[in-house]
Amino acid sequence: MKKTNLPLAILVSILTFMTSCEKDDSFSENKLSNEFNSESYMKKGTGDDKYTVLGTQKEIPCSVENMAEAYQSILKNPTAVKHPDKNYPINKTHLYVKFKPQDSIQYNKIVNDTILAVSDEPFEYEIANQGSIYLDPKANDTIFTFYYSVVPKDYQIPSEVPHEILKDLHFTSEDAIGETPSEKEENILDFYEDLNTEALKISDNLEEDEKKEHTYFQNDPSERLSYDDVKRLGLKVKDVQINYELEPNDEDVEGEARLFRRRKWRPSGTITVQEDAINQSVGVMGARVRVRKWGWLVIRKAHTNRNGYFETSRTRTKRVKYALYFKNRRSGNIRRFTVKASSWFWNARDRGHATHKRRAWRRHYTYGRRQFYGYVQNAAFDYYTRIAPQFGLSMPKDRININATYTACQSSQHRPAVLTLLPVSRLRITRRSGNCNYRASDGIYATTVHELTHAGHQRMDAGMFSIFHSGSCNRAVLTESWAEGVETIVTNQRYLTLDPNYLATNRFNNTNLRLWNDGRQANTVAQMNEYTPIVADLIDNVNQNTIPGIGGIQPIDRVTGYNLNQIQNALDNCRDIDCWENNLRNYYFNATENNLNELFDYVRDVRNNNLSTPCN
Template sequence: MNKQALQAIAMLSFSLFILSSCKKDKDSIAPSNAGKSDQSAPAEKIILGEKLENPYTIENMRTAYNNVSSDNNERTNTDESPVRVTHLYLRFLPKDWAEYDVLKSDTTLKLYQIPLDYEIKTYGNVYQDPSIPEGSPTWQYVSVPAEYQYNKTIRHEILSELYLPELDTVLARSSANFRTNGQSFVETLVNEAMVLTKNYSDTIATDFSNARTAFNPNGTVRVFDTRLNQLVPLQGVKMRARRWFDVREATTNADGWYQTSGFKNAANYSLIFEAGAYDVRTGTFGQATIDGPKQSSSWNVDLWDGVNRFYGHVFRGAWRYHYVDIEGLRRPDLGFKLKYAAFDKSGNAQGLNIGNWDVFSINPNILIYRYSSGGNEYASDEIFSTTCHETCHTTHWQVMNQGIIQYSQVNTFIAESWPVAVEWFLTSKEYRSRGILNYGRENYHISASYPLDRAYQYWPLNSNKDYSSVFIDLVDDFNQNQQTYFDNSTLQYKQGINDPVKGYKLADIEGTFLKHVYGQGSLREQLKKNKPTGVTDTQIDLLMDNF
């Protein structure tokens, strides 16, 4: 088949996927405990200070080595200078976001959006080189071992050849027995280079009584949850501590705590909203990041409000789906990172899944919006829930044998009702584990978008017909026909639908017969073929007749 025909089929399938893969915007009233969030507060721009003289250049390190070697007893057990090119300080400029993705796909590169040899006057989320137009990838800075085979097809510059004695195992062995004032030869050498280049704040204490052991950068990361009205640990985010060109990494655990390997002086901290299977972007493009302070103490990060809190809850929802207990449901597994575009603005939908396509890798796979079309900020559990909903579209496509032709034949009722149930199930599981024991049950009434309020047991027949409660009704043990609810759309009290069915499990549905379900008719058929003990065909008909 020719290229034009393939492109036409891909675009048609892509369009079909978009049309069936979003969570509708249902404006909710912000709860009274919504915190201090301000819609007008933008992501904080990073402001650079002065350019620093680089102490790790070959020239500066040779001078420093000669100086300390000429002092009393400050020698290694070899007459040869160890100073050589061990690392390269590089910067890359991707020509577009597709090339940016190619660069980022090399996970060994610890890329920074800021140059590594500048003071940082104001830390924050975003830096754009003044010479690069807004909306285009900015320079990406990194240090790599001299022998590392990086991608040379992407525009790049070698800013400096480096000697990093702290990472030189040969020097560490040859100078192991040389100490002055409690300092090793390596520490003395680095100190001398810092003094030569007037980076005095980066010297290690020379007074033996004040000499410090290695400091392990550490801290706790938490995000404020507007539903719980408290801070909760943020698990899985990547934490970095950098001393010039030496970068150490760690990942926050279930308590939000992290610790990297050690330095003996202050380090520049940063937080990256990225995990092995996915990352969170600042809108369509760009990694969501916080470049933090330079300090020699713990960096504890509490995301109380603003765009960072929003990024945190998108990350939480994705983390649950990708890594935490989901009771047998399928996890996304596409062979590339899912990209969650977290938009700090209003949208006509709470979220949108635009496809599982690596060929479209310049675009994100999933879009999540911070505000409703009416301008209200979504509560934390709504952001978490919407993230789960949109991720479920990805796994639903995988269940259909990863076939876009098969998935495109699934009607909107099934394509949306299934994620409605999965988001309800996972969000309920998350918030029950955090202390709201009846979260997501029929007696839990909150001001929130579906399906969080009363387990969606008030599902209105005359609106949101495709975003139904049918899969929730299959697994819950509550028949909403026993109660009446006030329908805001008609301003009338209505009786709930007749739901005599219970006992199905979402993981069993997904693993056994969801791939055979294309509409209400095939769902009814598969339910009867795979019904649990105690459920009759008559009960299934009573439930399905509502839809």
């Protein structure tokens, strides 16, 4: 229990400055093998380059012009279902918009608009090679690329963002019909299906597998040409007619086939990532999924659960394309975090380009960028939804950007404040450390937790990160040792839960030190820097001074039994090590508290390492 009330928070400094946490696991003595560390090992296939390459530009199937042509074609086809009102107006229902943001304010305006749901890739192109981002070569008058959106015709497009209307679009409204359609509404649903199929056919947007399902004719429906017959005749599918009376379906009875295609279904799927540190498949947690009709109009959204499974509300739309965004929203438009694709200007995502006809989506990331983004996504989601609540930690602010840097050899970083007009990410998580060592999945998880702990610390005590403490010789030890401690405790907890035989990829070469950051326990005071193991020392029952076979003289640790919430509360508003120690002693009863001074002495000594003038 607490002995006294916590002291009042000090006045928060208004002026902040750009600073960073240069986080590297430099003490590791058990680096991954050269084969595992190599780029060729990590990149086992194609389609994982940084930049997307566009292929053939296709006709827009949902344009008003194409839908009108499809409607006339349906009227001429004796096998197609006609609208019961004998007339169906092909009016503009949506707009295809291209945005050209000129600055960060305009950029944030459109990318944070959930109705716009912008994409950096235009929708009417095939993809020659799928990457993480697309940079339009014509976007040479702005530091941003172009962004594309499909919006309702009456939507108030942000006028302050330069844009142009590329096409007027028409989408059928099958989902506007209720759960138990009348006979007339059933007829309308059948009409919609034939019209949509015709629109895809004449614009040459039908997938190959669907072309094979249909039966065709040139003039007489009794011809019943197969897809192979059409090709043997030297024709294209768009030049012949589909026999709509012969529905492509497993059912033998036409009436049952009609019922099948009218039914609603739930777009769903499972997104997983291979944890290379433990060779396990785990779900990509809390990621945002968008379901687009034909790959154009967003009709459904969902988040993956902890197993990577998602399921949307029901729809009658037959053909959809899926896309996964490595981001998470708490509720409504409140965004917890967004993973950025190695750049401040692109969100990390995996946009599927195959059409799924009433079928689920399955993705499993085993290498490359999306595997890396999955690691960062999981760590961030776990921090916001489990770690902070379970351990009673200060929650980072919402709307935090995490720049997931894939190729560069850089340290990871927390930026408390940014003095720039550019949309700079608050956190940077690197796949390779500053010395170019690859971080395995446990290392990426740990590093993400570390930087988010800084963000939570800043939210609890902004003054610690202000310019007034930039020269403090206590500041680095206090902030880094705290983040290192949280990283150590929660990383080991997670991976031991996933694998009871877990061996950390940065473990020390000693049978007694096998977990994440255990190498810190092997350091002598002279070998330590600001990333001390003090937080783990306050919690565990290990006295590193008595561990056999590691060499040197390690600090004496005869303190145990504190928890992360207590250690955080004691740290709040402290500007020196003595304050942290005294608060622990004054706030909480602990059977080993008489040994606190002995333990914190090594932290005070570490604080003075590499300082020409000792810190007072």
